[in-house]
Amino acid sequence: MRAAVLPAVDAPFELREVDDPVPADGKALVRVRAAGINFLDVLIRRGRYPQMPEFPAVLGVELAGELEDGTRVMSMIPAGAYAELVSVPRASLVPLPDGATFAEGAGFILTFLTAYVPLTRQVRFEEAQTVLVHAAAGGVGSAAIQVARALGARVIAAAGSAEKLELCRELGAAEAYVYDELPDDLRVDVVVDPVGGELFEAAVARLRPLGQLVAIGYAGGLWPELQPAQLVGRNVGVQGVYIGRLLRHAPDVIAAATRELLELWSSRRIRPVVGAEFPLAEVEDAHALVESRRSVGKVVLVP
């Protein structure tokens, strides 16, 4: 089979012929029809991820495809989705809903869980609360807008450029701003932050009393030091989310949240946004698009 192999940090991807995976007991062979690019793949490529793989490595944690009998499935895996075939534990296979495309399936489970788990299990969430979403047109951000709306929140979207704001409004944001133009006096109950860095720091000051900041990622730079005094004094909290570890230590939570998300998708209250599709051979261009901050929704590779 062919796979997009990353030989080393910062190296170009190489499309190589490699051995087909041979599924062990309890695993199934999946023909990958679409692999989602997650920002963590970019962080690994640039040597900025805390758990670096051994190189050469095949990246990719989100996929949709077909079993040998043609059953359509989705899955999140530890690595290896940028390939024509993967071996996946049967317990991690989720049926791809009828009518959904493979590209949508490749941008669903991990991306939506990352928004859904904190908003349903970590923050105190009541109808009509105001949720500010950073990087709101991105993969996790576009999921967070839809999930927060489905839970009854009023959503304010923020993104890095004006071109992204229309999509945020289409997904249900009541207001949308580029970061620099967020009103100084804006105060919210929840902030969903996949960006980190200075935006994270500014978000602490935007929380209303009893508000919660959800720390998801650091696409824009590492988190600043945060002293408990900054939280105590404001009566606010920070919640961290790391779906990979939750999958290992609380698989029942992941399974229940996945079922709930599938119901929301089937009732059309949420839907993955596919911003661009690239053949596997053009993985370099696909990564460049994500790194350029010009992508919206999920960028998907098609082997």
Ligand SMILES: NC(=O)c1ccc[n+]([C@@H]2O[C@H](COP(=O)([O-])OP(=O)(O)OC[C@H]3O[C@@H](n4cnc5c(N)ncnc54)[C@H](OP(=O)(O)O)[C@@H]3O)[C@@H](O)[C@H]2O)c1
């Ligand atoms: N905790 C978890 O379990 C978990 C799971 C999945 C993903 N994540 C994290 O969630 C974040 C979003 O992931 P995603 O795959 O959905 O990515 P994405 O949002 O589609 O892309 C990243 C976005 O971050 C923003 N950004 C801000 N500064 C940036 C910079 N210096 N370089 C590149 N992008 C920058 C950009 O949006 P703007 O231009 O609008 O700012 C960009 O579109 C990432 O940090 C990822 O690592 C965490």
